[in-house]
Amino acid sequence: MTVNERIETLRKLMKEHSIDVCYIPNEDDHLSEEYTADYFKCKSYISGFSGEAGCTIVTKDFAGLWTDGRYFTQAEGELKGTCVTLMRMGQEGVPTALQFLIDNTPEGGTLGYDGRVVAASVTRYLTNALKAKNAKVVSSLDLAGEVWGKERPAMPQGKLFVLEKKYTGETAAERIERVREAMKAKKADALVLTALEDPCWLFNIRGNDIACTPVSYAFALVTLRKVSYYTDKAKLSEKVSAHLKENGVTVRPYASLAKDIEKLHGKRIWASLSALNTELYAAIADDNTVINEPSPIAMYRACKNKAEIRNIRNAHVKDGVAMVKFIKWVKENVAEDTMTELSAQDYLYARRAEQKDYIEPSFPTISAYQANGAMMHYSASEESYSRVRPRGFLLVDSGGTYKDGTTDITRTIALDTPTDEEKKLYTLVLKGHIDLAMAKFLYGTTGNNLDILARGPLWKIDIDYQCGTGHGVGHVLSVHEGPHGIRWGMGTPARPAVKLEPGMVVTDEPGVYLPHKLGIRIENELLV
Template sequence: MTHQIQNFDVKGGPQYGRQNLPKIREALDAAGLDGFIIPHEDEYNNEYLPDYAERLSWATGFTGSAGAAIVMKDRAAVFVDGRYTAQVKVQVDGKLFDYADLDPGVAGWIREHARKGERIGYDPRLHSPDAMARIQDAADRAGAELVSLDTNLIDRAWDDQPEPPRTPVSVHPVEFAGEDHESKRTRIGDSIKDDGADAAVLTDPTSIAWLLNVRGNDVERSPLPLASVILEADGRVSLFIEPSKLDDEVRSHLGNAVSIRDESEFADGLAELASKTVRVDPGSSSVWVFDTLNAAGAKVQRKADPVALPKACKNAAEVEGSRQAHVRDGAAIVRFLHWLDTEAQSGDVDEITAAQKLEEIRKANPELKDLSFETISGAGPNGAHPHYRVNTDTNLKLEKDSLYLVDSGGQYRDGTTDITRTVPIGQPTAEMRRHFTLVLKGHIALSRVRFPQGITGSQLDALAREPLWAAGLDYDHGTGHGVGSYLGVHEGPQRISKALNAIALKPGMILSNEPGFYLLGSYGIRIENLQVVTEPEEIPGGDRKMLGFETLTMAPIHKGLIDTTLLSPTEMAWLDAYHATVRQRIAPLVDGEVAAWLEEACRPLTGATP
């Protein structure tokens, strides 16, 4: 996988809608339609999209990671969630598009605004069956007709649309995977059979990459090949992929039990499942998959992707790989934090320079394959936007007596990293230190917790928020997401959040621990480590075994932002022990001024020698 340099040029903007809305309406006329629905999602439900699939951005100018639009002959609307209410007004021309909330979204708009008899097209490959059912109900209520299209209307209008990626697939060695793909296929096939199905359809690229021990470069910041799979209950696989992506080494690796077919044959492969019971995940596969199977006479079993949970529970090799990746990445972070504490204190450094510096330091390690996502580099008020992405228009300097928030990660063959640190530029105020310490208290509580088997992330979420809640404060994002093993930086099915999640935490699951606080117009604070769920252990005097977390991320938490009067002795002991571990593992990898800085950054709060 080739490392892709982060681009800070302004993307999107109102000119996209002005230029392309007329083209879309010409395509509507040619197709005999009154409107077309444009979701953010691509055919594989990817978080990060290949260039050819940036249809929403092309049509509207909006570049956020969640959204949708509907274009009618005489009106249009764009839908975003609360993260993007300010961004959408900058990027999308309000004279051309109405701004609306993603919930109730397209379905709500159609219910309220569609006219009787209007024909509204959609691409069935880009919608989940549940989402489409809501839109169909809304259309029925409005008296409008939904029209399924064989070719996406945006693809017809987009005259210079990039080609789909055709990057080479590579073998992910068993030394990193910890299990060969024959064993995985057999194991997952057995689970499909146990659930009464004959086969499962997989359209999530992360599931396919994990199952077959392959990686690719089709998706930005995620080492994924775009493909689809039919997995039989006996472990045999039909892989639908552009054949030119596979060289002799990969074909030999896949072996005879994996049948390689052109991706254009996927519909035929689904039709061949006629009369069989087929497991399909409505959360990751499109309504087109369900419609194609139903038309063929297959019995569709709506059930979660059978790979998702096994993939989330990392084996010993994957956990050890993550430890090693975090030490390697931690050395880069320490060099960057030293730079922030020295050269970047001048007040002349800006957000882009800081992000480029971090990327330069990471890239010095030849084992880095790519960033795991675009770096969030937020100075002062920009740090108050949790999903902020710096560009040349928003770039601020790291000013004196302010806070700087940096959220970043790397992709290594043995693991994926994701870390957030908040640091002071100049002297922090008492208010900054208080807010930071409340966030730290929640972070420590979620790091230290022990819990019985069967507990979900939703049940643990309040631990990270309680210190903030006690002060009348909160944050509006989840506390933790799953992380892949040289896969996506965001992985399910587990998570830690207020939202109900029924997936129990299991040994080997890697999750983030990232409580925060955001004072709009002033600063943002977030502390994020990755941690892995440990094996259940007996506690002396207890009556059942308990799971816990092992922290993987290795980088100091800035002591200059801590109000120690707000920490308990137990919390201080946790931080001192964590810093002692960071010092032990990272010190051999740095020298000179950086080593001296690390020594001081990891010195116990009590002042004793580590």
């Protein structure tokens, strides 16, 4: 089916179920905001937009795709010829997705979505907001999934592996004890872990369920006496099973967490409602008290210990070797006029794969020549790629996951003598990059406070890059991790400004993106 045919099929289902507005977010059942398994890419399936951020909203006479500034140019191209309207998030006159849902659900109407992929906090907010219109939320329908039908990919079954203490600096037992101490301080009886990275960090295991992100689809439930890990047993090798057993972890079926939560009564349950999906929230009995705060593991993951820092530095040395070989190869071979974006990224993949303890790319490489560089998350493919000519810029944003660390680096390579405009723009990006990298600041400073250092040189010539300046980086986990980051503006309840703490790793990546002309980005990781 074409995109327009999928939307018409969806509208028929909406009519059958008396749904006036259908909300299709990007998240999975763990509320991962960006990289998810193909099974959960309903937003992309319905809209035709392949980017890893945003949502699709469909009414009886409107279909819209909300996404942020990183994807505007890409979305323009992918939505062309469809009935889907691009809603540029953060731009003047564009309502937020949630406000649109509220405004466009009619009096006495119904907003529908799959509650497995929508946060409990969002459902509570929408439910309360719609009461004024005598409208309601139905969160038990996966209509986009019904449209997808038998063609929908299956849930992944990647194998788990143990990450040894020499890489993590702590045993799983030590980490479990640290979490229980945090629970005692909060007087919590149970802690629900929903973020894909949290069980991996807690148990010193990694997975292979999402390309370029070594996590596994699994939940965990920690009490003061028991630790349960919810996953498919087919993912466990004998070594992983033995590792979990010796650390006191009981393996339960992936889908049984809700049933186990239902058994809790009169307990204090620690679960952030912005990280707990609606279906799991509905399983919490009324006689329990919910401690609505982020999991303590979010900060434990963010603040790397000495062993993790040592290993991360080692990973960057190896990654640097691969990058130097790559840049040398580009410079020496571009004049032959046979290089493409694909051949360039493949050469870099091969150089990283030569390094000791290499696992996989930390995200799909962005190999973007000249105008393609203006699309921040551009992806070359066999169906669509450019030849790299001996002029202009080749922007390469790439990284590797090694057993000792995760890397993320961008270099914009001049393929000939740059023009005066290219020199000016590159210099301003580099100035902002250096200003942020060299920053010294008082304790209590947030990334929001520091963002102007990177963005300032470009603002002086009325250019902005329409996205954050930096994101946290996990240790052999997701290349994009919070809770910290470097971004413009004030913190919000959904994305608070987080103090920068010693041991945090964050990227520094200002850029210039001139649609249909060029892109320039320079990126390194910084250690606080």
